[in-house]
Amino acid sequence: MPKTNKAFEPQKETLINIALDIFIEYGYEQTTMTQLRKAFNLSVGGMYHYFSSKEEILDAIIQHGLQQAVEEVRGKLLEIPIEKKLYYFISDSSANDFAMKLYQYKDDNKNSLVAYKLREQNVNLFIPLVIEVFEESINIGLYKTEFPEELAEFSMLLAKAIFEASFLPEGNLEKRKRRVDALLHIFKTAMKAPEYHLKKLRLAFYFALESQHKFLNSKINNLEKKQ
């Protein structure tokens, strides 16, 4: 019996929430479709009505979590003056519970398919928002470039590469700061960003990197104490 779209969607969200908890508990690779189907309390036919593979469930989880995160950031950006939007982008790390769980899973399983997919989609889904901010910045004369879209894409990818231990060889805090300086050198030369703006961006980047560094160090210390 065909369901209406309206009845279908909230149900799917419930399934996605259950699935993420199972992946966190048992690991994505180890979880089977049968296990998920039983947790969903669905028949074989009912299951295939929603998802035809484990990877499809994973993709739905990632899309759902990131879409929520993007909407949240988009909402907040509306309240912020144009020039401050990029600083906000760098320094903000808030996210809803679902996305937080997902990011946590990624941090605990850095080389898993889940982590790779999430990192890639994270870049892809936030790019439209970064392009909007770049275009607004060009409109007010903050940046000058013929390549707003491409430089927004590049900046998003490079900023993610600086923060994540992925995309580029892992580096210590000093190395990451050098990468920030190199990225801001591109902002300065390729987009003619003014000095006061670069200074604020540098502060926001450094602050975010140092917070991340402290957070990771305290995590390592806690783990060592437990041993």
Next chain:
Amino acid sequence: MPKTNKAFEPQKETLINIALDIFIEYGYEQTTMTQLRKAFNLSVGGMYHYFSSKEEILDAIIQHGLQQAVEEVRGKLLEIPIEKKLYYFISDSSANDFAMKLYQYKDDNKNSLVAYKLREQNVNLFIPLVIEVFEESINIGLYKTEFPEELAEFSMLLAKAIFEASFLPEGNLEKRKRRVDALLHIFKTAMKAPEYHLKKLRLAFYFALESQHKFLNSKINNLEKKQ
């Protein structure tokens, strides 16, 4: 009985070759350790002497294939005048049989763990070579920058993002050419690369993109004919 390193290494290479063929035939996700162990003709203990997990075998395959590819490119670069090294980097697509098989597997399974790991390691393992080329280019006055290492890293990652349907949202040929232009704009402004050099880089990039495009189109046409 402990083996000498000399006897150990060639044997491991044989196992890696067998494993890649099995991954290609059955898919990495579907292959089990037992299946690999039997193909290797090893006892359970013998197997764990070499590899303790399927992922370790995959990592060894990727390291082996890419290390060979890097050495091959490094050898060829020695024979090329400095200014032409970067054009060569962009336009060359030669690789040994093992690496070719591996790249083929990645192209056929774009969203697999194998593909993600290979793309990441491909960037990481080639970066030292790109840094060398950038530093030489600075020495002869072709590029001018305080950030040779970081801009070499960024350029490698961005060039890969332009060629691979990964890291950034997929784009058509025109979009990819715009990304090349934006990357060369960075070369021009952030590294003060001269106009004649940029023209040659652009030609090399466009040529490589068009070749890739034609190759993919003919592949799609062949698949459609078969249906």
